[in-house]
Amino acid sequence: MDLMKKDTPNKYLLFVDLCCIVISFLLATWIRYGNITRYWYNNVYSFASVYVLLLYTAIYYFYDSYSRLFKRGYWEEMIVVIKINCILAVTSTAVIFIFQEGTTYSRLFFFCFFLLNILIMYIARQYYKIILLAFYKKSSSSKKIMIITTSNQVKEVLSRIKRENDWEYQVTYLTILDKHMVGEVIDGIEVKADFIDMFEVAKHQVLDEVFIHIPNDFPFNLNLEETILEFENMGITANLSINTFGLKIHEKIIQEISGYHVLTFSSKLFDESQLQLKRILDIIGGLVGCILTVILTIFIAPAIMIESPGPVFFSQIRVGKNGRRFRIYKFRSMYVDAEARKQELFAQNEMNGFMFKIKNDPRITKVGNFLRKTSLDEFPQFLNILKGDMSLVGTRPPTEDEFLQYEGRHKRRLALKSGLTGLWQVSGRSDIADFEEVVKLDLEYIDNWSILIDIKILFKTLWVVLFGRGSR
Numbered sequence: 001m002d003l004m005k006k007d008t009p010n011k012y013l014l015f016v017d018l019c020c021i022v023i024s025f026l027l028a029t030w031i032r033y034g035n036i037t038r039y040w041y042n043n044v045y046s047f048a049s050v051y052v053l054l055l056y057t058a059i060y061y062f063y064d065s066y067s068r069l070f071k072r073g074y075w076e077e078m079i080v081v082i083k084i085n086c087i088l089a090v091t092s093t094a095v096i097f098i099f100q101e102g103t104t105y106s107r108l109f110f111f112c113f114f115l116l117n118i119l120i121m122y123i124a125r126q127y128y129k130i131i132l133l134a135f136y137k138k139s140s141s142s143k144k145i146m147i148i149t150t151s152n153q154v155k156e157v158l159s160r161i162k163r164e165n166d167w168e169y170q171v172t173y174l175t176i177l178d179k180h181m182v183g184e185v186i187d188g189i190e191v192k193a194d195f196i197d198m199f200e201v202a203k204h205q206v207l208d209e210v211f212i213h214i215p216n217d218f219p220f221n222l223n224l225e226e227t228i229l230e231f232e233n234m235g236i237t238a239n240l241s242i243n244t245f246g247l248k249i250h251e252k253i254i255q256e257i258s259g260y261h262v263l264t265f266s267s268k269l270f271d272e273s274q275l276q277l278k279r280i281l282d283i284i285g286g287l288v289g290c291i292l293t294v295i296l297t298i299f300i301a302p303a304i305m306i307e308s309p310g311p312v313f314f315s316q317i318r319v320g321k322n323g324r325r326f327r328i329y330k331f332r333s334m335y336v337d338a339e340a341r342k343q344e345l346f347a348q349n350e351m352n353g354f355m356f357k358i359k360n361d362p363r364i365t366k367v368g369n370f371l372r373k374t375s376l377d378e379f380p381q382f383l384n385i386l387k388g389d390m391s392l393v394g395t396r397p398p399t400e401d402e403f404l405q406y407e408g409r410h411k412r413r414l415a416l417k418s419g420l421t422g423l424w425q426v427s428g429r430s431d432i433a434d435f436e437e438v439v440k441l442d443l444e445y446i447d448n449w450s451i452l453i454d455i456k457i458l459f460k461t462l463w464v465v466l467f468g469r470g471s472r
Contacts, residue, residue: 009168010066013125017060018053020124024117025049032109045359061089070129071163081122089114114139131306137170140324144206145239146200147189148175148215157213158180158187160260169257177214177222196221199230203408206323209237211257226277234408235322235446239264270449285360285392286305289382300331303367310336313380318397320418324410326389328397329380332335333368334361344377373466387447393454394419394441413442416449426460 053117062067065080072080094111136142149157152173161171173192181191194200210231213220230239239255240261255264279328301312314332317325341363366371371377384390390397398406398420406409426442 007191009069012058013015013066013128014060015071016124017121020233021053021056021117022049024113024120025052025453027116028109028113032106032110038145047337051095052088055091055095056088059084059091063087063238063277069125070133074126077125078122081118081125081224085118085121086113099294102245112239132370137168140347143168143208144172145169145209145211146173146175146179146193146205146207147171147213150179150215151176151179153213154186154358155213157211158189169209173201173429187310199408202231202236203234203406203411204323206402207236211239211241211260211262213241213260217238217452230408233412237264256385265321268277269436274451278391278454279388281451281454282388282391286386286408289379290386293379293382296376298330298367300371300376304332304365306366308332318418319400319403320389320397321416322414323403324389325400326384326397328390329383331371331377331380333365333371333377334363359426378420385420391417393421393457395422395445396425396438410439412446413439415446421457421461423457426457426464 063084065084069077091111100119104300111300116415146162147157148156154176158171161169173190174186175193175195175198176191177195180194192205212224223238226238226416231238239257241257241260241262242359255262297312304310304312311332314330314334315327318328320326344441345358345361345363368377381390394417397414422442423445427441445457
């Protein structure tokens with residue numbers, strides 16, 4: 001997590017405050033004049049509303065009412081809201097006086113406006129904090145973090161994290177290095193690993209980052225460099241809270257987590273602004289794709305049901321970013337008993353490694369064969385993209401059975417969201433017969449990722465799909 005990520009709720013809070021100002025302006029107009037539309041479109045009041053919005057934006061950043069937002073109680077937040085509105089009122093009055101516009105605006109209107117804005121802004125900010133701390137923090141979008149520490153430090157670390165109210169982190173489980181405490185629950189968080197099995201546990205858990213907090217006099221023989229490198233190989237960001245320098249590990253930045261100054265290590269630190277742009281492209285692509293899917297369903301659904309009675313859509317649990325489970329959707333291209341027959345076909349598997357694929361798979365229907373050759377079976381995944389489970393471009397999500405066989409280094413291919421298409425699909429798609437080659441291409445994509453690369457892959461995908469290269 002970088003500073004761009006830290007600043008995201010700051011921008012959202014400004015948007016919430018500006019919406020409150022608009023609502024307060026409309027209500028004050030209605031209270032004073034009994035009519036909103038007439039005076040809202042009046043040149044004088046429309047200019048005033050725009051002016052107040054711009055003025056508040058400047059005051060918001062100058063006053064900095066955000067920095068301690070999640071640490072403030074109800075009364076303290078009320079004081080902040082009153083102060084920032086008083087600054088807005090004084091500044092607005094001063095500008096009106098300077099330009100000698102005092103007779104143009106109703107004093108009752110402005111009194112109602114500021115009174116309403118204090119009330120509405122205060123309530124909106126409280127709900128904003130609730131949403132981020134209670135809902136976003138527990139959603140799949142928040143950062144899932146593992147605490148690695150000692151038995152005598154764990155309660156202090158958890159207490160400090162709770163006091164800091166970090167909105168973007170959810171502590172999912174603990175690793176205790178100096179004692180075997182697996183299965184115990186400390187302050188509501190389960191201990192799932194110790195020094196011996198922490199990498200094995202991390203490999204199969206939903207995990208974005210680890211937070212390592214070790215006292216300086218820690219006697220255990222822990223090689224920090226090897227530990228951090230092992231997490232990097234899984235695509236997991238490591239945050240180190242002790243003053244340790246000179247470690248020869250990939251990318252690192254200094255930042256703050258819950259009041260602790262940490263060194264953050266990762267094989268790849270992504271630019272948050274680029275990730276936000278990627279999500280915007282996903283939403284646009286997802287909307288267009290969902291519309292096309294609805295149209296295609298009208299023609300594809302009857303063909304699927306006529307040849308093989310059963311559901312039109314196939315769904316399956318897949319593993320996405322850093323181990324997150326989600327349900328993927330496709331047009332059904334196999335007979336309904338396909339999963340049950342998979343075991344008897346394992347001997348014919350043509351892939352080396354943790355993937356299953358055979359030529360002329362007997363489970364595929366004739367309609368399904370056509371859907372796969374044209375990649376039409378993939379269209380329902382645009383719903384996954386719109387929901388945020390997947391991206392237009394990324395790495396293909398493995399099944400749970402495949403994922404559970406992964407070595408730690410394989411998990412790094414899930415460091416970004418899974419994609420509808422990716423580098424290995426446009427580099428041979430089904431012609432690649434070695435899972436390690438798939439992993440190599442996926443990691444090449446992750447290590448060099450940019451929006452420009454995504455756009456190039458999307459254009460290559462169109463070419464591959466139109467000419468059917470490597471698809472089966």
